[in-house]
């Protein structure tokens with residue numbers, strides 16, 4: 146089996162679960178406080194905010210994940226010198242796992258804010274801890290066990306919308322198709338849901354949401370929290386694309402109080418890129434999602450607060466005695482006060498000038514070519530509209546997954562608007578056909594299906 150096909154918990158176990166030296170634990174003591182737990186006592190519960198990262202001083206802690214039916218599946222058992230936590234503890238978000246003491250345990254609990262101090266103050270140790278936290282999140286994403294459970298048909302536009310939102314925010318989740326999965330049928334019976342009322346989302350805190358908006362879902366799973374209306378941030382950044390995240394990293398690393406707001410997900414357009422090959426320092430290329438997840442974690446490490454998804458709808462200038470010159474109004478009527486504002490809101494997509502476009506958006510018309518859309522279009526023929534680099538990357542990515550890509554270009558060719566390396570790569574792909582001087586003027590289909 147190829148190394149990449151094996152789960153990360155097998156290939157990078159040592160980095161995921163390192164054991165700290167006694168001297169390192171001594172250095173960590175000033176960042177936390179000791180707490181003891183009796184055998185069988187719970188340290189962390191899924192859906193609740195954990196007190197922080199736990200360093201195990203003595204005893205043993207079992208970490209488990211609940212499956213759809215509430216059964217616990219073991220992930221790892223931590224012993225002395227090991228530490229328990231993942232990215233949720235870095236940002237103070239609700240836990241994605243359960244943990245209980247299997248023997249009497251003494252721990253050093255480092256709260257979220259102090260954990261960020263560890264990562265900055267202890268460069269080498271901080272790097273090892275940060276790597277472990279990131280790899281553990283990747284492991285949770287790979288396992289497809291924890292997080293909210295979406296019940297709905299794979300091709301349903303709302304299922305895709307919710308999956309896309311969770312994927313792009315790096316949040317573990319599961320999707321169950323009632324036509325194919327007996328667990329889905331059990332859940333529908335248990336919660337008395339008619340198949341016509343799908344999708345539903347079952348959140349780790351036990352709440353059931355019926356076809357929620359992204360904001361409703363994010364609030365329910367603790368991804369976004371209320372903002373303190375009295376706090377004055379040094380910098381409020383609108384947009385968590387590459388520009389916004391860069392501003393957040395540099396601002397927060399200089400010790401400024403920073404908040405980053407985005408109405409969709411971190412990463413912006415770059416998060417949708419299958420492979421970015423022209424970014425300085427990545428000679429072999431990197432997926433946009435990986436690059437942006439690194440930037441997002443880096444911003445959090447330096448203490449930048451994030452509010453995602455939160456849409457900024459107003460910007461007012463009201464100098465006040467406490468130094469807050471600006472007030473941002475959010476779509477949910479919250480407000481953010483700041484001394485300075487960075488607007489990094491990026492681009493707005495141009496839509497096709499076709500009357501019934503809306504009837505097919507989300508089900509057959511998509512604006513990303515991520516693994517989600519790749520799976521959806523597998524083995525089919527796909528029409529891709531555009532002649533810029535985004536279209537070029539999407540064509541290259543989809544060509545390996547679909548039967549044929551028709552690239553529809555209004556102009557006389559690709560050369561004027563697409564990077565040369567992409568033009569050459571497309572020319573070498575036998576299942577991509579470029580149709581020039583071609584425009585989409587109508588869409589035909591029924592029930593959202595083209």
Ligand SMILES: Cc1cc2nc3c(=O)[nH]c(=O)nc-3n(C[C@H](O)[C@H](O)[C@H](O)COP(=O)(O)OP(=O)(O)OC[C@H]3O[C@@H](n4cnc5c(N)ncnc54)[C@H](O)[C@@H]3O)c2cc1C
Nearest residue numbers: 384386387388407408413414415418421457490491492535
């Ligand atoms: C598929 C694809 C592939 C690409 N590949 C490459 C590549 O290989 N190389 C390359 O150099 N470039 C590439 N690009 C272009 C690159 O991604 C963009 O130039 C870059 O993302 C722009 O960064 P930005 O931060 O300015 O804006 P964006 O990435 O657009 O981010 C802006 C963010 O602001 C948020 N926002 C907007 N309005 C509000 C509001 N009112 N409130 C809150 N949030 C708001 C948006 O949700 C968004 O997340 C690609 C783009 C796409 C779409």
